Amino acid sequence: MKMELIQPFINAADAVLSQGLNSPMEIGNFTMDKEAYRRKGVAAMVELSGDIEGRVIFDVMPKTAAKIASQLAGTELPETDTLVREAVCELANQVIGNAVATLNDQGFHFRVHPPRLHTSEHGPQITADTEALVLCFETASGSVFINIALRYGSSAKVSATGVSA
Numbered sequence: 001m002k003m004e005l006i007q008p009f010i011n012a013a014d015a016v017l018s019q020g021l022n023s024p025m026e027i028g029n030f031t032m033d034k035e036a037y038r039r040k041g042v043a044a045m046v047e048l049s050g051d052i053e054g055r056v057i058f059d060v061m062p063k064t065a066a067k068i069a070s071q072l073a074g075t076e077l078p079e080t081d082t083l084v085r086e087a088v089c090e091l092a093n094q095v096i097g098n099a100v101a102t103l104n105d106q107g108f109h110f111r112v113h114p115p116r117l118h119t120s121e122h123g124p125q126i127t128a129d130t131e132a133l134v135l136c137f138e139t140a141s142g143s144v145f146i147n148i149a150l151r152y153g154s155s156a157k158v159s160a161t162g163v164s165a
Helices: 003-023 060-075 082-105
Strands: 026-031 042-048 051-060 110-112 131-139 142-152
Touching: 003 060, 003 082, 003 131, 003 142, 026 051, 042 082, 051 060, 060 082, 060 142, 082 110
Parallel strands: none
Antiparallel strands: 026 131, 042 051, 042 110, 051 142, 131 142
């Protein structure tokens, strides 16, 4: 996986989470994964197609999701509240939207599909030509995981430097 595809997501997560939660955050563990993603809590998945293809899963532990949603809503919410799931989808939308804007500025053209709740135990299978990077962001409210599985799409024209032409 190319770092030029990943870095915009890291930067966007840092900006959106630290601003939205009014607290500093840091990147914890990160791993490369070739297996199907195992959901940890409340998860939203966004698919991309075009010059860049794949999906990004934004996954938040249930208690952390409730804390984040409560902070954003300005009132205490239980883990089971619908607003908690909607808040995770909205945060995923903001992070991925910011990353997409950066990638668009670099000349990539693709379609971002709306976020949808990822409710199954296991995520979509990773194809042979795609690896997933799993990042853990540590916030004052708890851990937030982002699973990024992207590759250059068949419509991308990639030069020798690895940049879309």
